Every structure is written in C-alpha cells, then in structure tokens.
Amino acid sequence: MSGSAGPAAAIEVVNASKAFGDVIAVSDLTFSVGPGVTALLGPNGAGKSTLFRMLCGLTPPTAGTVRVLGADARHDREVRGRIGMVSQQDALFDRLKALEFVTVAASTQGVTDGPGAARRALELVQLDPDESRPLSAFSKGMRQRVKVAAAVVHDPEVLVLDEPLSGLDPVQRRRMTELFHGLGAEGRCVLVSSHVLEEVARLGSRVVVIAQGRLVASGDYRELRALMDDRPRRIRVGVDSPRAFAAALVESGTAVGVSVGASSLIVDTLDAVALSRELAPLALRLRARLERVIPMDDDLESVFRYLVERR
Amino acid sequence: MNTIVRRQPVSSGQVFSISYRVLIREISTVGRLVGTGVIGVVAILIGWAVGAGSDSDDRIEVAAQVVSNMGLVLVVPIVSLVFASVVLSEMNEDGTLVYLWLRPMDRAPIVLGGLAAALSLVLPLIVIPVVGAALAAGADSATALAALLSSLLGGVVYGAVFGLLSLVVKRSILWGMAYILIWEGVVASIGTIPSRLSLRGYTRSILTNVSGMDLGFDPVSTPVCIVVLVAVAVVATVLASVRLNHLDVA
Numbered sequence: 388m389s390g391s392a393g394p395a396a397a398i399e400v401v402n403a404s405k406a407f408g409d410v411i412a413v414s415d416l417t418f419s420v421g422p423g424v425t426a427l428l429g430p431n432g433a434g435k436s437t438l439f440r441m442l443c444g445l446t447p448p449t450a451g452t453v454r455v456l457g458a459d460a461r462h463d464r465e466v467r468g469r470i471g472m473v474s475q476q477d478a479l480f481d482r483l484k485a486l487e488f489v490t491v492a493a494s495t496q497g498v499t500d501g502p503g504a505a506r507r508a509l510e511l512v513q514l515d516p517d518e519s520r521p522l523s524a525f526s527k528g529m530r531q532r533v534k535v536a537a538a539v540v541h542d543p544e545v546l547v548l549d550e551p552l553s554g555l556d557p558v559q560r561r562r563m564t565e566l567f568h569g570l571g572a573e574g575r576c577v578l579v580s581s582h583v584l585e586e587v588a589r590l591g592s593r594v595v596v597i598a599q600g601r602l603v604a605s606g607d608y609r610e611l612r613a614l615m616d617d618r619p620r621r622i623r624v625g626v627d628s629p630r631a632f633a634a635a636l637v638e639s640g641t642a643v644g645v646s647v648g649a650s651s652l653i654v655d656t657l658d659a660v661a662l663s664r665e666l667a668p669l670a671l672r673l674r675a676r677l678e679r680v681i682p683m684d685d686d687l688e689s690v691f692r693y694l695v696e697r698r
Numbered sequence: 699m700n701t702i703v704r705r706q707p708v709s710s711g712q713v714f715s716i717s718y719r720v721l722i723r724e725i726s727t728v729g730r731l732v733g734t735g736v737i738g739v740v741a742i743l744i745g746w747a748v749g750a751g752s753d754s755d756d757r758i759e760v761a762a763q764v765v766s767n768m769g770l771v772l773v774v775p776i777v778s779l780v781f782a783s784v785v786l787s788e789m790n791e792d793g794t795l796v797y798l799w800l801r802p803m804d805r806a807p808i809v810l811g812g813l814a815a816a817l818s819l820v821l822p823l824i825v826i827p828v829v830g831a832a833l834a835a836g837a838d839s840a841t842a843l844a845a846l847l848s849s850l851l852g853g854v855v856y857g858a859v860f861g862l863l864s865l866v867v868k869r870s871i872l873w874g875m876a877y878i879l880i881w882e883g884v885v886a887s888i889g890t891i892p893s894r895l896s897l898r899g900y901t902r903s904i905l906t907n908v909s910g911m912d913l914g915f916d917p918v919s920t921p922v923c924i925v926v927l928v929a930v931a932v933v934a935t936v937l938a939s940v941r942l943n944h945l946d947v948a
C-alpha cells in the first residue's frame with residue numbers, strides 16, 4: 388500500500404470525493420491497496436461504507452477516480468465479476484435458505500456448478516449447507532457468515548468487506564480473520580473495514596485510517612500504534628485531596644498538565660503506565676482516599692482526533 | 699478456496715430467470731396477498747350486490763359500469779401499485795439489490811424479471827376479481843371478455859409504469875396513489891386532452907368498445923388503445939432499465 392498507485396495496486400483511489408447534497412461523506416481521498424489484507428479503520432460515520440460503495444461502483448464519486456483492477460466497477464461488467472463484497476446492510480433474501488442464497492450469488496456470477504460452489508463456500512465459513520431454516524431465522528453472526536460465503540463463492544480477486552466481523556462471537560471472529568489472512572496470502576486483495584482498534588490489530592499490519600471522510604493515516608499498523616502510544620493521555624483521578632495530589636504529580640514529572648476540581652483532578656500525561664503505577668503509593672503517602680481512575684480519551688474517536696490534529 | 703471455480707458469462711435468460719425466482723418470493727408477502735385478495739373479494743361482492751339490486755334488463759350495462767367504475771378505477775391500479783412499486787425499490791431500500799446489481803451481467807433482464815414477478819401476482823389478483831365482479835353483476839360474454847382484456851392490459855401497463863416510478867422517486871406508493879386519485883380521478887375527467895394522458899381512459903375505452911356498452915364518454919378506438927398501452931409499457935420498462943443502470947445502490 389502506498390500514497391500513490393503502484394503497478395500491483397488492485398484498488399486505486401485518486402482524489403475521490405463524495406457529497407450527498409451539502410453533506411460531504413468522503414473528501415479528496417487518495418490511496419492504493421495491493422494484494423494481501425488491508426484494514427480500513429474509521430469511527431462510525433467516517434465514510435467507510437460510502438468509500439466501499441464507490442469502490443464497488445454502487446455510487447459514483449462526485450470528484451476524482453476510483454478503480455478496482457484498473458476499471459470502474461460501475462460501468463465495467465467484467466470487473467464486477469472479480470469483486471466480492473460484504474455490505475454493511477444486514478438484509479438478505481430472507482425467505483431463501485443459506486444454500487439457496489449463496490447459490491443465487493454463484494449463479495449470478497456465472498459459476499457453472501452453483502450449488503457445489505455454494506456448498507464449499509458455506510463450509511468455508513463453517514455453516515451447514517443443509518440447514519433447513521430460512522435466513523430470516525438466522526442469528527446476526529450466521530447472517531454475516533452467509534454474506535461472506537456469498538462474497539467468496541466465485542473466487543474473486545478483490546474482496547471488499549464492510550464490517551464483516553460485527554455480530555460474530557470471539558471464536559468466529561478468529562476463524563474469519565484466519566480466512567481473510569488465507570485469502571490474502573493467496574494473492575487476493577482483501578480490504579476489510581472496522582471501527583474497532585483491536586479487530587484491526589488482528590486483521591493485519593496494513594491500515595488505512597479515515598475520519599470525517601478524510602485520509603488520516605495509512606501505512607503499517609505498528610507505526611500507527613506507536614503514534615497512539617506516544618500521544619498525551621488524559622485521565623480523571625477521583626480523590627479526596629485533589630490539590631495535594633496534583634502538586635505531587637507535577638513535582639514527580641509524571642503529569643504534564645493538571646486541572647483541579649472539587650473532588651477530582653484531570654491529569655495530562657505522556658506515560659499513562661507510569662502514572663497508574665504511581666497513583667496508589669502516592670495515595671498511601673498522602674493518606675488520601677483514591678476513589679476512581681478513569682481514562683478520558685481511550686476511545687477510538689479520541690485517537691482519530693489526535694491523529695487528525697497532529698497532521 | 700483451493701478448488702477451481704469454473705465460470706461462464708451469464709446469459710440474459712439466466713438473469714431473467716434468477717431475478718424472477720428471487721423477486722417473486724420477496725414481494726409475495728402474506729400481508730400484500732391478503733390485502734389485495736380482500737380488495738378482490740370485496741369487488742366481487744359489490745358486483746353481486748349491485749347486480750342483484752338492478753332490473754334484469756339493465757344488468758349487462760350495470761355490469762359494465764361495475765367494471766369501469768370499480769374494477770378499472772380502483773382494483774386494477776391499486777393492486778398493480780402494491781406489487782410493482784416495491785419490486786426493485788424495496789430491495790434498494792433494504793440493501794438486497796446489491797446481490798443482483800453488483801454482478802457481471804446485463805441489468806435490463808433484472809427489470810424484466812421484476813416486472814414478470816410483479817405481473818405473476820398482479821394479473822390473477824385483478825383479472826379474477828374484475829371478471830368475477832362483472833359476472834356476479836350479470837355480465838354477458840362480451841362484457842366479461844371486455845373486462846378480461848381491459849384489466850389484463852391495464853395490469854401490464856400500470857405494473858410497468860409503477861415499476862418505473864419506484865426507481866425514480868422515493869415513497870412511490872404515495873406518488874402512485876396521487877396519480878390514481880388526483881390525476882386519473884380528477885384531472886383526467888376535466889377534458890379530452892387530460893383524459894388521453896391517463897391510462898384509465900384507454901382501459902375504459904377497450905371496455906366500452908369490446909362490450910358495446912355506452913359508458914358516457916367518447917372512447918378511443920381499440921387498436922389505438924392497444925398500441926398506446928403496449929407502447930407505454932415498453933417505454934416504461936426501457937426507462938426503468940436505464941434508471942437501474944444509473945441508480946445509487948444502497
């Protein structure tokens with residue numbers, strides 16, 4: 388993956404923007420993705436699904452270009468057969484059984500042995516092809532797996548998977564992640580979106596991060612993680628003697644900033660681990676009652692805010 | 699994924715067949731079938747009641763009036779609207795259209811499959827009640843045949859037009875009802891030109907011409923009616939195919 392399109396790029400997005408009326412969902416995105424698993428990370432509403440819809444041709448970009456395998460999926464029929472998509476929408480043809488649904492997916496992709504391919508795809512996601520219940524009776528996790536089976540049934544070169552792990556239990560998440568890695572190792576381009584940092588950590592080392600429709604970061608996940616570890620952290624400490632606590636933390640150098648309230652203080656620190664180790668002994672030394680320690684910016688939104696602000 | 703997946707181009711016939719099979723199952727909900735079935739039963743009962751309350755000399759004309767004022771005015775357009783306006787638009791709203799749209803195949807047969815699915819449900823649900831109401835009211839064979847032809851053609855053309863409407867506007871049921879009640883119900887009765895711009899004018903003309911009854915308006919000739927209705931259905935279907943190609947898919 389790189390900032391500019393390379394010869395091996397399966398997905399190329401160049402200055403792509405998408406607006407819905409006055410709302411700009413995606414703004415001037417440029418990146419490319421090659422074979423292997425790449426995670427698209429972004430909070431809810433970041434524009435991930437809109438980007439995926441543009442990649443698959445479901446909606447055209449307002450400006451810029453979006454290419455999959457060198458073609459525009461909206462207008463190029465041949466390339467549509469080389470893409471497998473899991474959309475974020477939960478809806479399926481609910482009256483069909485899983486085997487019927489995936490067979491329809493195979494048939495519409497021109498697979499000659501539709502039922503056979505559908506059976507293999509369902510077994511790949513560990514669903515019983517002979518399940519007699521209709522899809523309407525399936526759990527959220529089972530429906531997600533059916534969607535993945537329908538996306539891989541025609542052996543596509545590019546997989547665009549929008550939050551495919553949502554609704555899965557931990558065991559299924561792990562198995563599905565292994566499946567994606569396997570598909571990536573075979574040379575397919577697998578682009579997986581998520582708004583959960585820990586999921587992305589398991590998905591792979593390459594990430595594209597977007598927030599508010601803009602590219603925030605792209606590259607190796609470990610580099611991104613290091614960026615997040617280096618950022619100042621803000622922690623609320625509930626204590627019955629906040630002034631004394633604040634003075635001691637500033638004196639020790641653990642806190643780079645402190646604001647004191649009536650029964651708590653808010654600490655800015657560059658080393659959250661050291662701070663957490665220091666709090667209990669400090670409370671003992673000051674004979675203070677430590678009531679609670681609450682990280683204030685551990686959520687994904689704050690990570691994105693930090694990344695956006697430091698650009 | 700180590701097994702080799704063999705593939706071949708998807709023919710238009712296969713697209714039509716798959717779309718038809720999937721869509722007819724999706725739109726044939728119990729609620730819609732019961733609701734439109736009740737409309738049909740009520741239509742037959744009204745036909746019987748009106749026929750029973752009229753003189754035996756007038757019953758054929760009364761039967762034609764029942765077909766004209768109830769069958770072609772309400773049953774045919776409303777039942778067509780209920781099924782045709784959801785066949786593709788509902789899929790786009792709930793996100794399932796992508797399973798037919800993002801495929802290496804022509805999209806026109808998807809529209810044809812959807813129209814065929816809608817008509818497979820609509821035609822029995824309008825032809826049986828309309829002809830049944832005519833017979834229950836005392837129709838002769840000519841009037842029954844006129845009811846059959848006018849409702850059949852009406853179902854096809856309304857189905858195509860409402861199918862197109864559903865791909866062009868949101869809340870197509872409301873727009874369709876507005877067309878039926880305001881345009882056809884009020885505007886079309888104002889004069890000849892608005893009447894020529896309403897589908898109902900042509901279906902009622904066929905009824906008038908084939909039954910031989912005077913229904914109180916100047917009918918268009920049957921060949922012209924058939925040409926206009928078929929042309930409208932074809933143009934609406936072509937436009938729906940074009941629209942589907944350019945749709946923003948959820």
